[in-house]
Amino acid sequence: xxxxxxxxxxxxxxxxxxQRVSFHWPLPGHVALLPLVPAALAGWARTWRRATWAxxxxxxxxxxxxxxxxxxxxxxxxxxxxxxxxxNFSDWQALAQRVRARLAEVPPGxxxxxxxxxxxxxxxxxxxxxxxRVLDHPLNRKHGRQAQLALWxxxxxxxxxxxxxxxxxxxxxxxxxxxxxxxxxxxxxQLGGLPAAQVLQVDGGGKRFWLLFAAADGAPLPACAAAPxxxxxxxxxxxxxxxxxxxxx
Numbered sequence: 001x002x003x004x005x006x007x008x009x010x011x012x013x014x015x016x017x018x019q020r021v022s023f024h025w026p027l028p029g030h031v032a033l034l035p036l037v038p039a040a041l042a043g044w045a046r047t048w049r050r051a052t053w054a055x056x057x058x059x060x061x062x063x064x065x066x067x068x069x070x071x072x073x074x075x076x077x078x079x080x081x082x083x084x085x086x087x088n089f090s091d092w093q094a095l096a097q098r099v100r101a102r103l104a105e106v107p108p109g110x111x112x113x114x115x116x117x118x119x120x121x122x123x124x125x126x127x128x129x130x131x132x133r134v135l136d137h138p139l140n141r142k143h144g145r146q147a148q149l150a151l152w153x154x155x156x157x158x159x160x161x162x163x164x165x166x167x168x169x170x171x172x173x174x175x176x177x178x179x180x181x182x183x184x185x186x187x188x189x190q191l192g193g194l195p196a197a198q199v200l201q202v203d204g205g206g207k208r209f210w211l212l213f214a215a216a217d218g219a220p221l222p223a224c225a226a227a228p229x230x231x232x233x234x235x236x237x238x239x240x241x242x243x244x245x246x247x248x249x
Contacts, residue, residue: 073203080206087173091202095209096126098200099169102211107165110213113156115170115187117145119209120154123169135159135168135190138176160192164216170197171209184224187212193221 041049069075070089079085103110112129114120116137124132133154140146140155149155156162168191172183188194197210214221 076202076206077204080204085203085206087207090207092122092126094202095169095200096123098198098209099123099127099167099211102167102198102213106167106213107216109165111162111166113159113162113166113168115168116140116174116176117143117149118174119169119171120149133162137174139174142175159190164214166214168212168214169209170212171207173207188224191221194224195221 041052044052066086069079070086073091076086076089076091099112103112112123112127112132114123114132114134116139117134118139120132120134124130131154133156134140134149136146136155136157140149146155170183170187172180177183177186184194191212191214195212195214197212200209200211201207202209
């Protein structure tokens, strides 16, 4: 009976949430049951034991193979070309290297900002900066990070009033918007304009990042353009990615 109930919860995890699966959420609690597995298997027929170990071995091999694919730039590029791109394993090091290079080009004291909590967390880890402030992005609320960011003082509810200069890192492919045009309109509403953007593409086009710089000259930010364009004369992107105009996409 308990096994049936557990299996029922497992199956419901595939359908209970319209936005994400949750079948894996209780798995950490099952770790405590692992010492009981040998005793349970001992009572099974030899054929079933062999089948169980074969399935477990195949599953582990597939999981490790996926992790290896996601860890290699060539693997991520292949996955992007076949519609299997592991977006959470993007080339964050290439982005961090490009951000470092861009910060070296802009005036000292330029504040680094992130458009959503995921970008802020990844850049904070890669750059060793835990104080990167984040815009009020739908992704923050979807993953329950909005209140946490506010408590830490990292949530920018009024970025228009933020002193310049600043460098904002954004990604139009992060969840919460129907398309790039809607994402540009949202950024314009948040910032009061849209500076020209350098566009970094990683993993063979699997993901793109925008780097937007606002100078401390007191001038209003440019009005929303039809599409972001790579700043003229911007240096090439870091290894594993390249800068290009989004309009040429």
